[in-house]
Amino acid sequence: MSSESSRSRIPEAVLARAPKVLLHDHLDGGLRPATVAELAEQTGYEALPTADPVELGRWFRDAADSGSLVSYLETFAHTCGVMQTEEALVRVAAEAVEDLAADGVVYAEVRYAPELFVERGLSLDAVVEAIQAGFAEGERRVAAAGGRIRVGTLLCAMRQHARALEIAGLAVRYRDAGVVGFDIAGPEDGFPPTRNLDAFEFLRTNNAHFTIHAGEAFGLASIWEAIQHCGAERLGHGVRIVDDIKTDSDGTVHLGRLAAYVRDRRIPLEICPTSNVQTGAARSIGEHPIGLLARLRFRVTVNTDNRLMSGCSMTSEFAALSEAFGFGLADLEWFTINAMKSAFLDFDRRLDIINTVIKPGYAALR
Numbered sequence: 001m002s003s004e005s006s007r008s009r010i011p012e013a014v015l016a017r018a019p020k021v022l023l024h025d026h027l028d029g030g031l032r033p034a035t036v037a038e039l040a041e042q043t044g045y046e047a048l049p050t051a052d053p054v055e056l057g058r059w060f061r062d063a064a065d066s067g068s069l070v071s072y073l074e075t076f077a078h079t080c081g082v083m084q085t086e087e088a089l090v091r092v093a094a095e096a097v098e099d100l101a102a103d104g105v106v107y108a109e110v111r112y113a114p115e116l117f118v119e120r121g122l123s124l125d126a127v128v129e130a131i132q133a134g135f136a137e138g139e140r141r142v143a144a145a146g147g148r149i150r151v152g153t154l155l156c157a158m159r160q161h162a163r164a165l166e167i168a169g170l171a172v173r174y175r176d177a178g179v180v181g182f183d184i185a186g187p188e189d190g191f192p193p194t195r196n197l198d199a200f201e202f203l204r205t206n207n208a209h210f211t212i213h214a215g216e217a218f219g220l221a222s223i224w225e226a227i228q229h230c231g232a233e234r235l236g237h238g239v240r241i242v243d244d245i246k247t248d249s250d251g252t253v254h255l256g257r258l259a260a261y262v263r264d265r266r267i268p269l270e271i272c273p274t275s276n277v278q279t280g281a282a283r284s285i286g287e288h289p290i291g292l293l294a295r296l297r298f299r300v301t302v303n304t305d306n307r308l309m310s311g312c313s314m315t316s317e318f319a320a321l322s323e324a325f326g327f328g329l330a331d332l333e334w335f336t337i338n339a340m341k342s343a344f345l346d347f348d349r350r351l352d353i354i355n356t357v358i359k360p361g362y363a364a365l366r
């Protein structure tokens with residue numbers, strides 16, 4: 001892409017220090033394996049495949065590697081299984097902030113579905129309050145150690161349940177307490193986003209932000225519905241937009257009407273490369289559509305999705321992409337600014353992070 005691009009790898013230490021912005025990261029997909037094991041013991045959760053943290057970490061990655069979104073989602077039974085008490089939620093949220101800061105992330109939007117953490121009687125409000133307390137605690141610990149990170153929350157509704165309007169209400173109710181937006185997650189096939197039109201209309205009339213998981217396991221119809229019927233501001237994944245892009249044998253590229261609309265309107269794509277390979281949405285990192293989408297200047301952002309299941313971080317995603325596509329620091333800065341511009345944070349705060357953290361951070365690396 002840029003003149004700086006070359007196949008030479010950027011040193012890991014430089015990648016680790018580069019400021020990063022993460023818009024698509026699931027709280028229940030990012031636990032430390034040791035924390036899963038300890039919380040299972042503390043909360044009496046007995047269904048873990050092993051109590052050994054190293055084996056457990058490997059088990060999560062292997063199970064997620066199976067190539068199907070359905071079995072990938074099964075791994076969440078265990079993480080959600082140990083996230084059913086306020087103490088557990090505070091701990092998991094605080095550790096997520098510490099881990100992201102250690103990865104060089106300066107702004108993150110971390111998402112979760114509150115309805116998955118009420119099996120032992122917590123109310124939806126108690127779940128949100130515990131996790132906000134955990135994020136605040138994590139931000140405090142990072143600041144005390146001399147770091148800087150800000151975390152916003154996205155509340156997800158699960159596509160296969162029927163609580164989207166209720167969760168949208170929760171997102172609006174807690175928007176002054178750190179919740180910056182809403183999302184729907186879970187199996188795409190058979191659960192089109194238009195099942196939740198009432199929730200999206202409620203959000204729009206309340207001037208609230210939302211993204212929708214679309215175009216991961218399922219194709220263009222899902223993306224089209226998410227944008228044109230539901231009004232999604234961003235696309236969770238959205239990689240199947242490549243199905244609307246044709247490349248001739250001489251290399252000429254043709255965008256269909258939907259792809260052109262997504263690019264013209266600068267609709268952000270929350271792309272999660274390793275996760276897409278695990279679920280079969282892309283064959284390999286090298287064959288991932290992100291190379292083409294970035295070359296065509298779609299509003300591409302790079303994300304982790306589920307750090308535990310994918311065994312990844314923002315640093316490892318940047319490293320893999322840099323190696324596969326020759327992205328240089330200028331390209332990584334472009335992904336990062338794309339993400340910050342697309343965040344659901346107030347405009348003045350987004351601008352402040354771009355100008356006082358991201359741009360000087362990349363300048364210092366050159």
Ligand SMILES: [Zn+2]
Pocket residue numbers: 024026185213236305
């Ligand atoms: Zn996701």
